[in-house]
Amino acid sequence: MKSFKIILPVTVTFVFLVTADYAQQGRMYMNINYGLNMPTGSFQSDVVSKASYLNWNANILYGLSGRFSAGLQTGYNSFKEKFPRALYNTKEGTVSAVLTNAVQAIPVLAKVRYNLSTSGIIQPYVGAGVGGNLVSFNQYLGEFSSGKTGLYFAASPEAGLFVPFGKQSASGITIGAHYNYMPFKYGDINNLNNWGVYAGLKFPLR
Amino acid sequence: MKTLLNHLAAPVIAASALLSSCAKDPVKNLTDEESRIYITNYDSTASFGSFKTYSISDSVAVVSDGALKKKSLNETYAVFIQAVKDNMQQRGYQLVDKSAQPDIGINISEVVNSYTGVISYPSYWGYYDAYWDPYYWGYGGYNYYFPYASYAVYSIREGALSIDMVDLKDAGTDKQIKGIWNGLIRGSGIFDSKTAASQVNALFEQSPYIKASAN
Numbered sequence: 001m002k003s004f005k006i007i008l009p010v011t012v013t014f015v016f017l018v019t020a021d022y023a024q025q026g027r028m029y030m031n032i033n034y035g036l037n038m039p040t041g042s043f044q045s046d047v048v049s050k051a052s053y054l055n056w057n058a059n060i061l062y063g064l065s066g067r068f069s070a071g072l073q074t075g076y077n078s079f080k081e082k083f084p085r086a087l088y089n090t091k092e093g094t095v096s097a098v099l100t101n102a103v104q105a106i107p108v109l110a111k112v113r114y115n116l117s118t119s120g121i122i123q124p125y126v127g128a129g130v131g132g133n134l135v136s137f138n139q140y141l142g143e144f145s146s147g148k149t150g151l152y153f154a155a156s157p158e159a160g161l162f163v164p165f166g167k168q169s170a171s172g173i174t175i176g177a178h179y180n181y182m183p184f185k186y187g188d189i190n191n192l193n194n195w196g197v198y199a200g201l202k203f204p205l206r
Numbered sequence: 207m208k209t210l211l212n213h214l215a216a217p218v219i220a221a222s223a224l225l226s227s228c229a230k231d232p233v234k235n236l237t238d239e240e241s242r243i244y245i246t247n248y249d250s251t252a253s254f255g256s257f258k259t260y261s262i263s264d265s266v267a268v269v270s271d272g273a274l275k276k277k278s279l280n281e282t283y284a285v286f287i288q289a290v291k292d293n294m295q296q297r298g299y300q301l302v303d304k305s306a307q308p309d310i311g312i313n314i315s316e317v318v319n320s321y322t323g324v325i326s327y328p329s330y331w332g333y334y335d336a337y338w339d340p341y342y343w344g345y346g347g348y349n350y351y352f353p354y355a356s357y358a359v360y361s362i363r364e365g366a367l368s369i370d371m372v373d374l375k376d377a378g379t380d381k382q383i384k385g386i387w388n389g390l391i392r393g394s395g396i397f398d399s400k401t402a403a404s405q406v407n408a409l410f411e412q413s414p415y416i417k418a419s420a421n
Binding site: 082 | 232233240242244246247392393394412413
């Protein structure tokens with residue numbers, strides 16, 4: 001009796017887990033997130049030192065198996081900082097100016113995500129995206145700008161949590177963090193690497 | 207240390223339509239004062255301490271699309287001229303009439319382009335004798351020479367104020383009058399009598415080498 005009672009919950013759980021494992025397979029999901037990003041390294045010391053509150057990302061992922069999904073991700077990142085008037089020695093002479101650096105990026109990444117858990121209140125995942133960034137960098141001296149726009153390599157590992165709305169719900173909240181490798185070459189600038197945190201919604205498309 | 211791009215010469219490079227539609231203009235909230243840049247160049251071989259007197263034109267040349275349009279004096283121009291006089295006096299130079307053989311001659315020009323054109327040191331200072339005939343300084347037939355005119359190309363669509371100092375004390379060798387200092391103001395709200403003096407002060411503040419010797 002006792003052993004039967006023990007076996008039953010295990011069996012039920014096992015069936016539930018198996019069901020959940022295959023729950024996402026063959027389904028398409030969309031994630032939309034709002035994010036906060038922070039420059040790192042030389043991006044922070046030489047270009048923009050402040051956090052950006054103007055970021056979003058969205059992806060559509062197709063469940064290849066219960067745990068693996070793959071798809072495409074895009075988004076938008078915007079960094080800006082205005083510095084107090086200062087003197088700069090340039091080739092054109094000594095310039096007194098209010099300097100503003102502005103960086104915008106639109107990533108387009110091939111993305112994979114692995115769900116470490118497919119049931120429970122909190123379901124962690126890890127993922128990675130690889131692709132390209134359309135980057136626009138502008139530096140303003142006063143109202144006068146110069147800069148560069150181009151397509152650059154992008155890579156972005158991430159980790160996060162999915163919190164479903166309900167026990168059987170395929171929709172829920174996602175919270176995560178990612179690191180963005182953004183190589184970029186202009187003058188002395190070699191990269192615009194940054195990390196970010198995001199929160200948003202996940203929901204099935206079909 | 208901020209990385210500064212070498213870019214004053216480059217035309218504005220437009221971001222892709224997608225990016226520009228996403229991005230708000232990063233500098234649309236600049237005040238007129240923040241929009242302005244003050245650029246100074248000088249002849250590093252000039253000995254500012256060896257000069258004692260100066261004369262300054264009593265009107266401002268308006269150079270439009272590369273040609274001299276007029277010379278005039280209005281309330282705002284008068285403030286610019288007075289501010290230069292005040293700064294020169296503070297630096298130890300004595301104002302004299304142009305007929306009294308001043309060591310330094312100073313001209314102020316308003317530069318206007320009605321198109322997005324390139325104004326370069328070589329083309330603006332190359333035609334300088336059309337704006338400020340050396341005859342004015344008593345050196346008819348002489349040519350100007352600006353040692354810092356080999357670089358610096360600006361794409362100017364808006365108005366700019368240019369103040370030039372020329373060495374009259376050493377004019378005569380090679381029939382050349384050498385430019386020794388240029389202060390250039392670009393941006394919004396330049397021609398405002400309320401801010402004109404502070405703009406000239408900014409040019410002089412970043413030019414500490416403009417100083418007569420004490421004796």
